[in-house]
Amino acid sequence: MENYRTGFIGEGEFLLMLLPEIPKNWVVLADLNLSLPAGRMQIDVMLISPNKVFHFEVKNLLQNYVYENGMWMCNGREIGNDFFIQMKRERxxxxxNLLSIGAEFQWYRS
Known part of the structure; x- marks a missing residue:
């Protein structure tokens, strides 16, 4: 339960930083839980601009993490549940789901 609370706090802090910076005509959706044709998914924050959609997975990490020798480490130990795996899965x-409803889009990676 503590992880959910920490995550919720992190998402709130992210929105507090983000909202003053985005144009007024953009739509902000937060903590989406969707049942779609290709399955259920949860999205922390989604921004919809007139010509792009931005998908954010927010992590509120309470410990120090280091990327070393091709793996994420915490306190000198390899992390078994890589949070980047979760982000790739959600992406x-x-x-x-977008393809299942016939959406046409271009995929950009930052």
């Missing part, structure tokens, strides 16, 4: 679900 894949988003793309799969």
């Amino acid at each position: 894949g679900k988003l793309v799969e």
Whole structure:
């Protein structure tokens, strides 16, 4: 339960930083829980601009993490549940669901 509380706080802090910086005509959606044709998914924050959609997975990390020798480490130990794996999985679900409803889009990576 503590992880959910920490995550919720992190998402709130992210929105407090983000909202003053975005144009007024953009739509901000937060903490989306969707049941879609290709399966359920949860999205922390989504921004919708007139010509682009931005998908954010927010992590509120309470410990120090280091990327070393091709793996994430915390306190000198390898992390078994890589949070980048979760982000890639959610990105894949988003793309799969967009394709399932016939959406046409271009995929950009930052």
